[in-house]
Amino acid sequence: MVQFIKNIFQESSKNMRITLYVLITLVVLFAIFAIQILFWGLGYTDMNNNFTWGAWIIGDLGLVALGGGAFTTGYLLYIFRVDKLRPIINSTVLLGFMCYLFTFVFLLFDLGQPLRCWFGFAYPNWGKGVYPASMLTEVFFCLSIYFCILCVELIPTILEHKVLIKNKVIATIAHYMHVLMWTMAAAGTFLSFFHQGSLGGGMWGVLYGRPVWYSPHFFFMAVVAAIAGGTSFMTMMPYIAGKVMKKEVVPMETYQILTKVSGIVFVGYFIFRVYDVYTAIVKYAPMNFRDYFDMWGGYYGIWMLVLEFILIISAIFFLVQKKYREQEKFMVIGATSGILAIVTSKLSVLLHGFSVPNFPWKGFTAYMPTIQEWAITFGCFACMILIYMIFAKWFPLFPHLEHEEHEAHH
Amino acid sequence: MKKIDRKDFLKIGAGAVVGGVAGYTFSGAPFLGFQWLVEWSQDQYVPAGGVEKYVQAISESCVNGCKVSVRKIGERAVKIESKEGVCPSCLNALQLLYHPERVATPLKRSGEKGSGKFKAVSWDEALKDISAQINKAISEGKANSIAAVNKNESINGLLMEKFVRAVGSNNVYYEPTWKSLTSQALGGYIKYDFAATDYVLSFGAKLIEGWGNPVEMQKVFVDWKKKGVKLVQVDSVCTRTASVANEFVGIKPGSEAALAFGIANYLITEKRMTSTGADFAKWSQIIINKFPLSKVAALTGIAEDKIKKIANDFAQSKNPVAVAGKGAYGMSGSSAEIIAVYCLNTLVKSRAASLVKDSEISYVAEFSGIDKFAKEGNFSILILNNSNPVHNSVYGEELKKKMGKALVVAITPLINDSAAYADYILPTLSFLEVETPQNKAAVIKQNEAKDAKEIIISLASMVEKAKAAMPKQVSDVYNISNKEVAAGSFSFNVDKIKNDIDLYEKKLTDKEYPVTLVPMEVPLVCNGEGLAFPYVLKSIDPTILKLGKFYVQMNKDTAKKYGFSEGSSIKITSARGKIKAYVHLTDTVAPETVAIPLGFGHESYTKYGNDKGVNPKKIMTADIDPLTGIADWWSTRVKIS
Amino acid sequence: MIVKDSKMKRKWGMAIDLDKCTGCGACSLACNQENNMPIFEDDSDVPKRVAFLELMKVTNDRDAKFPDVKTAYLPKMCQQCEGNDTHGHKADPPCVSVCPAVATDVGDDGVVSQIWSRCIGCRYCQTACPYEARVFNWWKPEYEGTFKEGLNPEVSVASRGTIVKCTFCSHIWKRERDKAVAKGILDINAVTYTPACAAACPTGAIVFGDLNDPNSEISKLAKSDRAVRLVNAIDDQPEDKKKALMEKKQYPNPKVYYLTSQKWLRDMMRFKKNS
Ligand code: SF4
Numbered sequence A: 001m002v003q004f005i006k007n008i009f010q011e012s013s014k015n016m017r018i019t020l021y022v023l024i025t026l027v028v029l030f031a032i033f034a035i036q037i038l039f040w041g042l043g044y045t046d047m048n049n050n051f052t053w054g055a056w057i058i059g060d061l062g063l064v065a066l067g068g069g070a071f072t073t074g075y076l077l078y079i080f081r082v083d084k085l086r087p088i089i090n091s092t093v094l095l096g097f098m099c100y101l102f103t104f105v106f107l108l109f110d111l112g113q114p115l116r117c118w119f120g121f122a123y124p125n126w127g128k129g130v131y132p133a134s135m136l137t138e139v140f141f142c143l144s145i146y147f148c149i150l151c152v153e154l155i156p157t158i159l160e161h162k163v164l165i166k167n168k169v170i171a172t173i174a175h176y177m178h179v180l181m182w183t184m185a186a187a188g189t190f191l192s193f194f195h196q197g198s199l200g201g202g203m204w205g206v207l208y209g210r211p212v213w214y215s216p217h218f219f220f221m222a223v224v225a226a227i228a229g230g231t232s233f234m235t236m237m238p239y240i241a242g243k244v245m246k247k248e249v250v251p252m253e254t255y256q257i258l259t260k261v262s263g264i265v266f267v268g269y270f271i272f273r274v275y276d277v278y279t280a281i282v283k284y285a286p287m288n289f290r291d292y293f294d295m296w297g298g299y300y301g302i303w304m305l306v307l308e309f310i311l312i313i314s315a316i317f318f319l320v321q322k323k324y325r326e327q328e329k330f331m332v333i334g335a336t337s338g339i340l341a342i343v344t345s346k347l348s349v350l351l352h353g354f355s356v357p358n359f360p361w362k363g364f365t366a367y368m369p370t371i372q373e374w375a376i377t378f379g380c381f382a383c384m385i386l387i388y389m390i391f392a393k394w395f396p397l398f399p400h401l402e403h404e405e406h407e408a409h410h
Numbered sequence B: 001m002k003k004i005d006r007k008d009f010l011k012i013g014a015g016a017v018v019g020g021v022a023g024y025t026f027s028g029a030p031f032l033g034f035q036w037l038v039e040w041s042q043d044q045y046v047p048a049g050g051v052e053k054y055v056q057a058i059s060e061s062c063v064n065g066c067k068v069s070v071r072k073i074g075e076r077a078v079k080i081e082s083k084e085g086v087c088p089s090c091l092n093a094l095q096l097l098y099h100p101e102r103v104a105t106p107l108k109r110s111g112e113k114g115s116g117k118f119k120a121v122s123w124d125e126a127l128k129d130i131s132a133q134i135n136k137a138i139s140e141g142k143a144n145s146i147a148a149v150n151k152n153e154s155i156n157g158l159l160m161e162k163f164v165r166a167v168g169s170n171n172v173y174y175e176p177t178w179k180s181l182t183s184q185a186l187g188g189y190i191k192y193d194f195a196a197t198d199y200v201l202s203f204g205a206k207l208i209e210g211w212g213n214p215v216e217m218q219k220v221f222v223d224w225k226k227k228g229v230k231l232v233q234v235d236s237v238c239t240r241t242a243s244v245a246n247e248f249v250g251i252k253p254g255s256e257a258a259l260a261f262g263i264a265n266y267l268i269t270e271k272r273m274t275s276t277g278a279d280f281a282k283w284s285q286i287i288i289n290k291f292p293l294s295k296v297a298a299l300t301g302i303a304e305d306k307i308k309k310i311a312n313d314f315a316q317s318k319n320p321v322a323v324a325g326k327g328a329y330g331m332s333g334s335s336a337e338i339i340a341v342y343c344l345n346t347l348v349k350s351r352a353a354s355l356v357k358d359s360e361i362s363y364v365a366e367f368s369g370i371d372k373f374a375k376e377g378n379f380s381i382l383i384l385n386n387s388n389p390v391h392n393s394v395y396g397e398e399l400k401k402k403m404g405k406a407l408v409v410a411i412t413p414l415i416n417d418s419a420a421y422a423d424y425i426l427p428t429l430s431f432l433e434v435e436t437p438q439n440k441a442a443v444i445k446q447n448e449a450k451d452a453k454e455i456i457i458s459l460a461s462m463v464e465k466a467k468a469a470m471p472k473q474v475s476d477v478y479n480i481s482n483k484e485v486a487a488g489s490f491s492f493n494v495d496k497i498k499n500d501i502d503l504y505e506k507k508l509t510d511k512e513y514p515v516t517l518v519p520m521e522v523p524l525v526c527n528g529e530g531l532a533f534p535y536v537l538k539s540i541d542p543t544i545l546k547l548g549k550f551y552v553q554m555n556k557d558t559a560k561k562y563g564f565s566e567g568s569s570i571k572i573t574s575a576r577g578k579i580k581a582y583v584h585l586t587d588t589v590a591p592e593t594v595a596i597p598l599g600f601g602h603e604s605y606t607k608y609g610n611d612k613g614v615n616p617k618k619i620m621t622a623d624i625d626p627l628t629g630i631a632d633w634w635s636t637r638v639k640i641s
Numbered sequence C: 001m002i003v004k005d006s007k008m009k010r011k012w013g014m015a016i017d018l019d020k021c022t023g024c025g026a027c028s029l030a031c032n033q034e035n036n037m038p039i040f041e042d043d044s045d046v047p048k049r050v051a052f053l054e055l056m057k058v059t060n061d062r063d064a065k066f067p068d069v070k071t072a073y074l075p076k077m078c079q080q081c082e083g084n085d086t087h088g089h090k091a092d093p094p095c096v097s098v099c100p101a102v103a104t105d106v107g108d109d110g111v112v113s114q115i116w117s118r119c120i121g122c123r124y125c126q127t128a129c130p131y132e133a134r135v136f137n138w139w140k141p142e143y144e145g146t147f148k149e150g151l152n153p154e155v156s157v158a159s160r161g162t163i164v165k166c167t168f169c170s171h172i173w174k175r176e177r178d179k180a181v182a183k184g185i186l187d188i189n190a191v192t193y194t195p196a197c198a199a200a201c202p203t204g205a206i207v208f209g210d211l212n213d214p215n216s217e218i219s220k221l222a223k224s225d226r227a228v229r230l231v232n233a234i235d236d237q238p239e240d241k242k243k244a245l246m247e248k249k250q251y252p253n254p255k256v257y258y259l260t261s262q263k264w265l266r267d268m269m270r271f272k273k274n275s
């Protein structure tokens, strides 16, 4: 085993080695601080009674929104039969899986009583009808079920490992699972709509006491945001992997389809977001006797909103127009802007939202994550990258690649 | 029957395991296990139950004599309730009763003075040693080198005064209270009939924030609201009293006396009013010459017309009263100011203010007041009766040095800044553990501490000279009756305060130190006594202490002028030294003024009171007043950077 | 013991007369003692402080300059929001519907309860509360040594990582009910009580009572011209506009009323443009 690990390091290039060291250090730090947080509580974070959530929830919102690319891609491939997406689906499913896995991890850290997390299932807050009263109840259920679905979707990728697939039984299972995948995709999409909406937007939209957040359409906007940003994200990850591996892991035309989808949905998102800001200004803020622009202040000022719009427009500009999208570098700029636009919007929901004073005699507040929060956040991201790397190296993450290698051998 | 072969056996086994695990999971047992794990890992404390009972108690350690009803569960006291209002120190009684750092047995110093090292000794040993030293001092003819500092004029203070006088010493002092302060300045303290007045002109007295008798004043306040009594508050910080007042007169810090001079000047010259006080003619001459309205307006920052209006309103009310004694729990004021303000009462012949005296408390001592004693006094034995002069006096540092060379006995329930320098600490009980003529002790004694009365009496019984004059047992203490008697006539004492009045103007306009430092008081913290109690810490406003940072308050324009912004650090330098803090900007403070919270910066006052903020007394003005013997520290000229 | 069909008819409410409040802090101290607030050596980490009642210092130096400034103290606890459901349904405070574990609920008496042992510590309710009335046990609640002796057995000590909040001292109501039952009075509507803060106020600024009883002092105070509720300006609106707004689901509708005759304080309770 030790030898095995040594070999990996020796085989890798210098840059790769450095990357690996950094990632592993982060994971180790994550482990250390995780113990501290779980055993001695959340006092070590910079969250407080006013800034009730922090880095981890930003991580949650970001991961879930970006992981949303998985259901979109799955939907397009299995339901709409856009077969050109097949080369990217394994990577997509893995990314989706990890995004959700670490959403759980973050959520768990955010609970003051992680050992009681099952209360969410044992004493769910259902309203009168079938619809849950608490957005978090919905998150609990949808997220777990969708996570199970992602697990099932991921299994074929593992089963198709070149050693495993030799086994007849496994090969059959893998085959049938692939065939049945559309049911999963359909169910996944259905569920995704709910938790994307709830965790991404509805959770905030229902807080009618807090004028910064309250807006009934927030739920739906979050779904659009997830589709728009998620597809960009699903493009960029394998793209970066390809650059690192110096191989064409996914054909360009696949990227083109996804980025096109992303660009078009971003147009929708843009319109929605403009409507959102507009209603906030003329309706929801005044309803609470607040002035929309007065609620922007402190460190997380109006620049966040401006930045978000610049990024959205940049994404639309480069992704919608064919002439730009087809040039690799503009596609990359467009998709990156798309991802950043979504991340910025989540940051501003959180940082700006919490920083706004609740009392006229209190000022804007600020939040500066502690080392524990940084370590856990980035440790999780490091885990994700490592897992992705492992899959890229040893599992058929990119069928296209194997396909090509195969061709080359002949 | 088919024989069960190995394979089947394994299958059945596996099935059983799967079934078992499934059953176990669905039975909910693991969740119960989780629940148990939660509780175990969190180690929740469960307070013991018991029969509920209410018992009554009366405080003898405060001047208000607070009456409380104690809610008990079994033998534990869990709540203090009161229908009539309670003073802050009695509000904290429960936290004192169960304070983990309460001194449980008599302690004897075992390390260097001030090192905080003590060892437990028996009551006998402690009292024997102390009384032997007292007897020795008496026999050597140095009785007057025995001194005591009382916290207040409660029964315990009274008894201590009796003891010290019986020993043959004149050195008994009280921490500054409105009583001691005005007694020294006027020859008797002012008895205010707040129920009869219809117009109150307060010179910085925070009447509803703990001034005088806080319990009493709360009632007076409610009564005023009902009756529509007009309150005019003069102050350089917008306190709560200033805000409930009908009129808040913002004034340049430290110039309250000038305003009183101005009003007096106007009433004397324009309204032909006179006072019957001795030396009035002389005093009025000085005031008229030195403080014409135009100058008063410049010194106070209040327009001449406004001063005239206040004076007219005051003079035209049916029964107006002017109140001196700035502050609430930390009291300060020069005799020149107290006399000038009292003069206003005599000018309008107020029926709501009269001079009285306590029959048992004379305030006559070797030195006129505690600060003068700390600065100039010499003592070989010092008894601290629940007092904390090291923290409260501007001469705390000097006193500390002197305490290093003397035998110091601290009678106190907690080791405070002063007790840390003691040779003996004699722990006292909380009033909840003390029996009074009206009630049995509310709770059983928590430790070996004793009632302060008992300690003083047993000590006296061992001192030959004091034996006869002192009560024999605690129940006799209640036979001492402290009556209010009329004080002699009021004198302006011009000869003594003339010098101060002459220097006054210069003091207010010191160019080298352009800014004025004034104290502000914080709810429940009082003059620092509250800081040992965690529930007091819980109520401190973030504009005063936040994340360990201690804030002073500054006017926004002034801050801009000197280049400060919210949260920036500040160095405040006076002629006596410098302190560091952080800045909070607020326009509730007058321009060119820095307001600093009082009662913080304890060197030793349990782990709850330690290391919190700074004690501004260290740098506050230490000019001792010629009559009161107390430093007029209220406003200090400083520079800031 | 309790009569089955005796339905709770009361709706507890509070009125705090800011004209009478001197800022003495007795309410805060009483609340801490009554509700077993944790004891820390340094409680100056105000944003993480655990206390149900916050004695807020309010000044108007936003709008005014010295000496036209004013200072007031404003005791703030959970406002026991009724929510804006005007259709006669169950009360719907902002914080209750969001809890994923049903750890908080509204009682028949209108008091928003909180079960500390049920809470999973997600802090969603805290996020939802517009009055910063909920506090989280960021650290394990501590009671050093003998301080444990002063704990009230009627209020359980919370675990680390749970939300706690003011419940109008509803344990005192239970105490009073048990006393009534012991005397043979089984009607729960006969039971009245006073929360710790109201009992401790030396000037009588805090009045507590039944809002459903039109003759109670609290009902009269709530209707007085001086009454205003924290921060939201809906109370200042004409009746029809108020009703329309209430139906739009956006008003917490607290049951704590603040009384003040001071215009500056009313102004300070509202967000102003360009503040
Ligand atoms: S913190 Fe506790 S009470 Fe609040 S929403 Fe979460 S589980 Fe419910």
Ligand code: SF4
Pocket (backbone or CB within 6 Å): A209, C077, C078, C079, C080, C081, C093, C094, C095, C096, C112, C128, C129, C130, C131, C132, C133, C134, C165, C252
């Ligand atoms: S004040 Fe906050 S905690 Fe209390 S009922 Fe309203 S929303 Fe809930």
